[in-house]
Amino acid sequence: EPEVTQTPSHQVTQMGQEVILRCVPISNHLYFYWYRQILGQKVEFLVSFYNNEISEKSEIFDDQFSVERPDGSNFTLKIRSTKLEDSAMYFCASSETNSPPGIQYFGAGTRLSVL
Amino acid sequence: AQSVTQPDIHITVSEGASLELRCNYSYGATPYLFWYVQSPGQGLQLLLKYFSGDTLVQGIKGFEAEFKRSQSSFNLRKPSVHWSDAAEYFCAVVRHGSSNTGKLIFGQGTTLQVKP
Numbered sequence: 271e272p273e274v275t276q277t278p279s280h281q282v283t284q285m286g287q288e289v290i291l292r293c294v295p296i297s298n299h300l301y302f303y304w305y306r307q308i309l310g311q312k313v314e315f316l317v318s319f320y321n322n323e324i325s326e327k328s329e330i331f332d333d334q335f336s337v338e339r340p341d342g343s344n345f346t347l348k349i350r351s352t353k354l355e356d357s358a359m360y361f362c363a364s365s366e367t368n369s370p371p372g373i374q375y376f377g378a379g380t381r382l383s384v385l
Numbered sequence: 386a387q388s389v390t391q392p393d394i395h396i397t398v399s400e401g402a403s404l405e406l407r408c409n410y411s412y413g414a415t416p417y418l419f420w421y422v423q424s425p426g427q428g429l430q431l432l433l434k435y436f437s438g439d440t441l442v443q444g445i446k447g448f449e450a451e452f453k454r455s456q457s458s459f460n461l462r463k464p465s466v467h468w469s470d471a472a473e474y475f476c477a478v479v480r481h482g483s484s485n486t487g488k489l490i491f492g493q494g495t496t497l498q499v500k501p
Binding site: 274276301303305311312313314315318320325326361363365368369370371372373374375376377378379 | 417421426427428429430431434436475477479485486487488489490491492493494
């Protein structure tokens with residue numbers, strides 16, 4: 271079965287450093303998402319992406335965050351200057367359709383630890 | 386406020402016993418409804434979804450869920466739990482409307498522990 275792949279599985283970084291989290295969505299999917307889960311809290315939506323632009327973003331997704339689909343297969347989340355509170359599990363998801371909502375397939379996540 | 390609520394943070398059941406995980410939502414219009422499961426070290430996997438029609442929906446791994454409009458609930462059930470069902474379960478919704486971008490809104494999650 272096709273799957274969403276995320277790398278790395280664990281990323282450790284120093285506060286203030288830039289990180290890029292990478293995702294390879296399922297190949298025929300058109301809608302892409304990032305979510306995050308801070309330890310002990312609920313999974314939160316960050317951003318949705320379609321047709322090479324952001325279709326919706328949450329309040330969390332401020333100027334420090336950006337997303338990109340650089341080469342038609344990868345989907346990346348960049349955090350420019352990490353803060354301690356960015357420590358979380360970050361999930362990438364993709365779906366084939368949007369209306370009605372398609373099934374979102376999730377990657378295994380990247381655990382980001384900001385020291 | 387619009388929200389998804391899973392009242393039970395942690396549930397323990399014996400293997401072979403029945404299971405019900407609760408989910409309530411508060412939105413003006415009935416949203417699209419989902420249950421996801423997360424096993425340790427893995428991503429979230431869709432168990433089942435409800436968009437319209439028959440209010441009892443069947444999913445994978447022997448799970449089912451019942452939509453009750455009057456109670457704004459979408460509870461997940463399984464008649465006989467297996468040890469491999471131990472995981473975290475998330476109820477989630479996608480709002481209706483033209484502004485729909487497929488954004489999933491999750492509940493807090495319920496951790497299921499299965500006793501031998």
